[in-house]
Amino acid sequence: MDKASYTDEVPPDRFELLDTVLELEKPVKVMVVGPTDSGKTTLLNFLANRLIEVGLSVAVVDSDVGQKGILPPATVSLSFVSAPFSSLGELRGSAHYFIGTTSPSQYAAEMVAGVKLLTDIAVQGSDVVLIDTTGFVTGVGVEMKRLKAELVRPDVVVLLERGNELAHLGAVLSRYSRVVTLSVSDRAREHSRGERREIRREKWRRYFLGAGIVEVDLSGMAIGGTELFRGRPLTAEEKDVLSSVFGWLIMAGWKSERYTVVKADVGDFQRQYPRSAIHAVDFEKLSNLLVGFIDGNGLCMGLGILKWINFSEMRAQVLTPLDPELVGRASELRFGRIRVLETGEELGLLRRDEL
Numbered sequence: 001m002d003k004a005s006y007t008d009e010v011p012p013d014r015f016e017l018l019d020t021v022l023e024l025e026k027p028v029k030v031m032v033v034g035p036t037d038s039g040k041t042t043l044l045n046f047l048a049n050r051l052i053e054v055g056l057s058v059a060v061v062d063s064d065v066g067q068k069g070i071l072p073p074a075t076v077s078l079s080f081v082s083a084p085f086s087s088l089g090e091l092r093g094s095a096h097y098f099i100g101t102t103s104p105s106q107y108a109a110e111m112v113a114g115v116k117l118l119t120d121i122a123v124q125g126s127d128v129v130l131i132d133t134t135g136f137v138t139g140v141g142v143e144m145k146r147l148k149a150e151l152v153r154p155d156v157v158v159l160l161e162r163g164n165e166l167a168h169l170g171a172v173l174s175r176y177s178r179v180v181t182l183s184v185s186d187r188a189r190e191h192s193r194g195e196r197r198e199i200r201r202e203k204w205r206r207y208f209l210g211a212g213i214v215e216v217d218l219s220g221m222a223i224g225g226t227e228l229f230r231g232r233p234l235t236a237e238e239k240d241v242l243s244s245v246f247g248w249l250i251m252a253g254w255k256s257e258r259y260t261v262v263k264a265d266v267g268d269f270q271r272q273y274p275r276s277a278i279h280a281v282d283f284e285k286l287s288n289l290l291v292g293f294i295d296g297n298g299l300c301m302g303l304g305i306l307k308w309i310n311f312s313e314m315r316a317q318v319l320t321p322l323d324p325e326l327v328g329r330a331s332e333l334r335f336g337r338i339r340v341l342e343t344g345e346e347l348g349l350l351r352r353d354e355l
Helices: 012-023 040-053 108-122 140-152 167-173 193-208 236-246
Strands: 028-033 058-062 075-081 095-098 128-132 156-161 178-183 212-217 222-224 248-255 259-265 278-282 289-294 300-310 315-320 332-340 346-349
Touching: 012 040, 012 156, 012 178, 028 040, 028 140, 040 058, 040 128, 040 156, 058 108, 075 108, 095 108, 095 300, 108 128, 108 140, 140 167, 156 167, 167 178, 193 346, 236 248, 236 259, 300 332
Parallel strands: 028 128, 028 156, 058 128, 156 178, 222 332, 259 278
Antiparallel strands: 058 075, 075 095, 212 315, 248 259, 289 300, 289 332, 300 315, 332 346
């Protein structure tokens, strides 16, 4: 299930853009920018298929983590395209960068790093690199797009806008790239929040179809994306003091710059504690948390859903489509910020500072 599929019934200025790309010295990097439901992926599908038809090799960097085409979700993905296709969902990713959420506002650095890393790989093996982006074009989104343009240095940035809504963003990006502004097609259709959620649900379900539980030895790899496991383990006395003062059942804890504890509340009363000295993580927020298996090059080998952690034995049970032998080669287990079931149901997003 994808929002956009290939069509050649596009406004004439799309063909003019195609001619521009064909005229540029190869390899060419094209970044497509626009608000939600402005036709970014439809334009990318059109360009990719037309470029393939004339014999050029094409790579697609899919960084629209909220409405991901190339599986898996919550990552930035790279696909080398060798044949015509109808939608991004048909493409097989060859490299991925873990973001760990479908809402990237607090993950600008990771989004930029992922696009930069995968674009550098893409230009080594293709004539044209097409970069799809999120519809996040206001507030922090402006800075995210600026950083991408500053680091990636696309040859062309395509702005899709209604009226003159992206004039400021265009001025910002024009410092780093040639900017081509196109009007949103009359054929572009807005999707409701519910429709977008259902599309994501199907993507999650497809990715985890046939997944199995793998036991992961946490002592044999780095743990990233969280303050958990940093510092020395708490003593029994320290756990007892924190439990009695705050009414917590403490499953695990560590001491570094501050105390970090995994806890469950005991009793129904308001708790106040100094967050500069104590970082408390609710145990239930670790249930069904998305995690990424990261290789030695910083790329994501695949995703998993955290089902259980045995802190005393440093072992975790993770539902993943990855083969256990491949999981064993991961250098890092990185915590995301979305809780999701293998059926595709999203249980909620976490703030970055919650873990």
